[in-house]
Amino acid sequence: MEIDARCTPDYLFEVSWEVCNKVGGIYTVLSTRANILQKIHKDRIFFIGPDVWGEQESPWFREDETLFSSWREFAAINQHLPIRIGRWKVPGEPIVFLVRFNAFFEKQNDIYTEMWMDYGVDSIAAYGDYHEATMFAYAAGLVIESFYRFHHLEAENVIAHFNEWMTGATALYVRKHVPKIATLFTTHATSIGRSIAGNHLPLYDHLQVYNGDQMARKLNMTAKHSIEKKAARHVDCFTTVSDITAAECAHLLQRQPDVVTPNGFEKDFIPKGAHHSRARKKARKMLLNVAEKMVGHTIHPDALLIATSGRYEYKNKGIDLFIDAMNLLRKMPQQTKDVVAFIMVPGWVKGPRKDLQARLWEDNPAQTGNSSMESTSSDCPFTTHELMEPQHDMVMNQIRHLGFCNAEKERVKMIFVPSYLNGDDGIFNLPYYDLLIGFDMSVFPSYYEPWGYTPHESVAFSVPTITTTLAGFGVWAKKEGDKKEGIGDGIEVIHRDDDNYAEVAEEIAAIIHDLSLKSNEQVKLLRQSAAALADRADWAHFIRYYEEAYRKALHNSFIRLSYRYKLKIE
Structure with missing residues (x-):
């Protein structure tokens, strides 16, 4: 009827x-x-x-x-x-x-x-x-x-x-x-x-x-x-x-x-034009500053900033796969840019790290004692907030198991942000969207993701993203916009099933490695392609x-x- x-x-x-x-x-x-x-x-x-x-x-x-x-x-x-x-x-x-x-x-x-x-x-x-x-x-x-x-x-x-x-x-x-x-x-x-x-x-x-x-x-x-x-x-x-x-x-x-x-x-609140550029510059400055204060050394301003985020569903959201992909990436040759990988998933935290807060609040960071910075950061060089039970935290255990150390010689740094980013987390004090705009790429290799707002939000903020065919948004994007090989159109939707975990990790590492070889102008074009896809997925x-x-x-x-x-x- x-x-x-x-x-x-x-x-x-x-x-x-x-x-x-x-x-x-x-x-x-x-x-x-x-x-x-x-x-x-x-x-x-x-x-x-x-x-x-x-x-x-x-x-x-x-x-x-x-x-x-x-x-x-x-x-x-x-x-x-x-x-x-x-x-x-x-x-x-x-x-x-x-x-x-x-x-x-x-x-x-x-x-x-x-x-x-x-x-x-x-x-x-x-x-x-x-x-x-x-x-x-x-x-x-x-x-x-x-x-x-x-x-x-x-x-x-x-x-x-x-x-x-x-x-x-x-x-x-x-x-x-x-x-x-x-x-x-x-x-x-x-x-x-x-x-x-x-x-x-x-x-x-x-x-x-x-x-x-x-x-x-x-x-x-x-x-x-x-x-x-x-x-x-x-x-x-x-x-x-x-x-x-x-x-x-x-x-x-x-x-x-x-x-x-x-x-x-709803795209009405996303900054445009000069406002977008200023917001992106502010976010990158904040992300790099926090990363430097954590690891205790300077990070090149052109470093690639990569993010994954969402709920702390370790397997369902592909957090395990993201960390394994970063481990593969750091073993690849000819990487021209440093990569700082942020895992932004709320965990069980006591609160912001006091030592990190102190370093961030210094009026003149150059006068901060290096010995103090190194002694505190070496104890906890990965997380921005103090965890209630770090010995049982899956992210921290995998990072340590794989041997990440965030040393100056390491080309891939791992930063775990286990706090809700509502603007009052004590470290960034910016909402999630105000930080998202500063990233060069996001990665959401989900296993269970009925829709997938995190990759959707990323492309809306002109951040190229990787997701999978097990995310509803990924399936939609595969039909509507993911027509080029690799990240060339602002998104890459990787085939994922019950049996190809290792292959997906390798593909993610290869895509980010390829991004590290691109010029700033090429990366800018990718951001424009991502935003164009998001225009077809609004309310x-x-x-x-x-x-x-x-x-x-x-x-x-x-x-x-x-x-x-x-x-x-x-």
Whole structure:
């Protein structure tokens, strides 16, 4: 049946644990997409997130008590729903509802029983963050129902959009209690697929023989997998972010996504022209200065600055492969430029290194005693922050095992930045994007990467990047822009599978070695090519996939409601 193109939402609710709560890549998806959604659905798009901040306010939320004050007071007094309303401090500044959910822990067992009776959600073996996420999700369902009924939206086209297993309970609540609302569920990565990959099991070669339910029991993931699977199967439209994850969903969750909704990027805040040049120069100066203070000697200003970043998923994000590639690179002959490789993944840290801070804060670095610099840096020449348990840290153990020493004679230096880069880490004190712009290349050799915002962000900031065919963005780029051999078009998408780890490491080392032989002018052309690719992967191009998903959700809800009405009158 053909879907009417006029089937568009009058109101949109979007629920995520990462609304005004920066945890991972989903924050980037929602916060950058918010701008274009706000332009299309001016103040009729409402993001719902957890109010987990207590006395310390979220840096991304600005409260506005004038917004929907009558409803907020009604919900607080009559429904015991503590809601704060304001604006998300991102481009577009959409309206946000932050809900407190602690009171629902008292009803946790009743809520789980209801989900089991209604949908067969198995929460028996739940632990840890499942409880917190699900109580938030249940509260978010109440918020949607309350707003819907208070404002009498029964005659409107209303869509509620849920992100990841953490909001599965919202999807199921709305489906049961407010059936006129069209429901849309997006999995950005299946919980069981990520777990299979993270447990060093071969996901891709064996995908067709895995049973999602069986693997969830084996890997102690039953509750998360169960609620994700039930949400996926009971919404009006189910989406995921890439063709790779769509195949995963079809097999492990037993529903083929209705639409693939690739992640776009909002480019409005990226510096252009002279501003870009100044920002890049500032970032390079900061990166080189920190590196020099760490290793205790001068690094040539034309050194290649290479980065990998993301969550500390050692195998899934390819951090292990990145370090091995750097080890191969330092053994290659005829390298004309030094390489400083930064691993920027948040770990378990005590805080910034005090000795490094002292050297960075010296008014006149030339007068800093060399003996002091060498004695402190030789104890910890790799990491910018003090780790809680360095002896158990996988990055540090691999760097040391391979014999890196960051000595002056070494052509490849390794710098581990195990801190969130929010602008207050104590060493750089710059946000991640303000540092990213200073790199010459980024490398993301992921094994499990449903989309891959890190390479996407890199090309958006004109940083040439290497990624793999196991990243959703890599697959997209392979189709759309990676047409030349090597890094010549600003990106190289390397084929990766369950069996070619060593070959991928060799290819990465060869590409960076080739980059080290290029002139500054040639590297500048590569940066321009990277930016041109990013122009085709912004939200202006990708929002159409969400509009298709909205139409399908509404269309399928109409069919569902018509069938329900037909059964009722019969």
